[in-house]
Amino acid sequence: MFFNMKVAGRIDEIQILNSLLESENSEFLAVYGRRRIGKTYLIRQVYEKHIIFDSSGLHEKNIDQQLENFWLDISRATKSNTLQPQTWLQAFSLLKAYIDTLKSKQKKVIFLDEISWFETPRSGFLAALDNFWNMYCSKRTDIVLVICGSAASWIINKVINNRGGLHNRITKQILLRPFDLKETKAFLEMNHVKLVLKDIIQLYMCVGGVPFYLKDIVPGKSVGQILDTLFFNKNATLKNEFENLYASLFKNSHLHELVVKALASKSKGLTRNEILEATKMSSGGGFTNILNELTACGFVTQVFPINKKKEESLYRLVDEFTLFYFKFFGNSDYTGSNFTNKPSFKSWSGYAFENLCLKHVFQIKKTLGIQGIISRDYSWISPDSTAQVDMVIDRDDNVINLLEAKYYQTEYEMTQQYAEQLERRKHIFINATKTKKNVFTTMISIHGVKANAYYLSTVSNQITAVDLFV
Structure with missing residues (x-):
């Protein structure tokens, strides 16, 4: 149906969007995810022929400006002039009147973008949205009401988990995440950028799978040249991105930046108490909300070590762009053309590759043939911290698979010392956990591990770059 769409990946999300058009009832969809992730683009591509009205909230504008903007959008849609509404109830009444003039029986999509910006103090926007859905849309069968925004925590708290009139009204929700490696490759190829898998992995380690960060890459450039264009040149595309990224998503964003800066300093992550100590922030609901918001938007993940209390869980910074920014940006010693040869990049790339593997656990399980087997994923530290x-x-x-990620530019050749280290770690794990299960060491690398005697006696199976793109 949508063969003209220019969308890479997003197969599951497109199926959800299409299913709402085929539903026998009106549907209320919430789409959320971080800035620059392609939410608006995806909705407009899939629903291009079905959107009958769309409007976007204005950043940091008051209720009068929000209402005027909404009214102007209605005037454009109806091609007529009406009195400007003074309240949100009046604004949605105008929208109802417009919909009532449409005779088509096909699904009609109403798209409200940057939804959190509509809700100004004491504006009554949410109450009016509640009334619009409950008293109008839900009584029809031909409406798809789509709300969208980058402030993921706002949508979750104010709409999805709303305890008022919007409680349980959302019929479908989509958390739009960054591209995985396979989708990144498809997106680049759609824009005629063809790189070998190793280079796509290296690029992903630096900027992740955020479409906006990838869209202006020019064909025929090396990874070094691409990074110069994105970060290091005078007019680099992402030169001011960090300052804008968190400010556009969160109130009091300087506090969120304090947290990610602290996490960037410890590759393995920090406990809640360690973050409090590093940032000098006070514990309480406000701090909890910051951690929840960073997690909801995909910047941070919470890792639960086995056999440890919840408060000992680790918060780990997993956003590639933020990690790269704190490590390399603003340092005059670096350019994209030369920094990959520096020792600091080589040490950083090991952690960045490990981080990439954590984000592609589904692909790892699929390659191992265990995607249909119930499993639990966790990190583990021995009681004496020796392993x-x-x-x-x-x-x-x-x-049990113990995964070992090894970032190496060529086929890795295992040494006796490294093999002994992996075997020692496995035995410590078995003895400490007292597991009766089979314990296998699984290697993950770019070009694979050479099958010498040390590898054959230590490693049970391996994952290569190709496997991460399935």
Whole structure:
């Protein structure tokens, strides 16, 4: 139906959007995700022929300006002039009157973008939205009401988990995440950028799968040249992105920046108390909300070590752009053309690759043939802190995989010392956890590991770059 769409990946999300058009009832969809992730683009591409009205909130504008903007959008849609509404109830009444003039029986999409910006203090916007859905849309069968925004925590708290009239009214929700590697490759190729898998992985480690960060990449450039264009040149595309990124998503964003800066300094993550100590912030609901917002938007993930209390869980910064920014941006010693050869990049890339693997656990399980087996993923540190496994897949088929990520530019050749280190770690894990399951060491690398005697005696299976793109 939508063969003219220019969209890379997003297969599951497109299926959800299409299913709402085929529903026998009106639908209320919430789409949220971080800035620059392509939410608005996706909705407009899929619903291009079905949107009968769309309007976007204005950043940091008052109720009068929001109402005027909404009214102007209605005037454009209806091609007629009406009195400007003074309240949100009046504004939605105008929208109802417009919809009532449409005779088509096909689904009609109403798209409200940057939804959180409409809600100014004491504006009554949410109450009017509640009334519009409950007293009008839900009584029809031909409406798809789509709300969208980058302030993920606002949508979750104010709409999805609303305890008032909007409680349980959302019929479908989509958290739009960054592209995975396969989608990133498809997006680049759609824009005629063809890179080998190793270079796509290296680029992903620096900027992640955010479409906006990838869209202006010019074909025929090396990764170094691309990074110069994005970060290091005089007019670099992402030169001011960090300052805008968090400010556009969160109130009091300087506090969120304090937290991610603290997390950037410790690759393995920090506990809640360690973050409080590093930032000098006070504990309480406000701090909890900051952690929840960073997690909801995908900047931070919470890792639960096995057999430890919840308060000992680690918060780990997983946003590639933020990690790259704190490590390399603003340092005059670096350019994209030369920094990949520096020792600091090589040490950083090991962690960045490990981070990438954590985000592609589904692809890892699929390659191992265990995607249909119930499993738990966690990190593990020995009681005496002498051994650590950053990713454990604990399976219900009596197997545990201890994953070891190794970032290496060529085929890796295992040494006797490294093999002994992996074997020692496995034995410490078995003895400390007292597991009766089979414990296998699984290597993840770009070009694979050479099958020498040390590899064959230590590693049970391996994942290569190709496997991460499935």
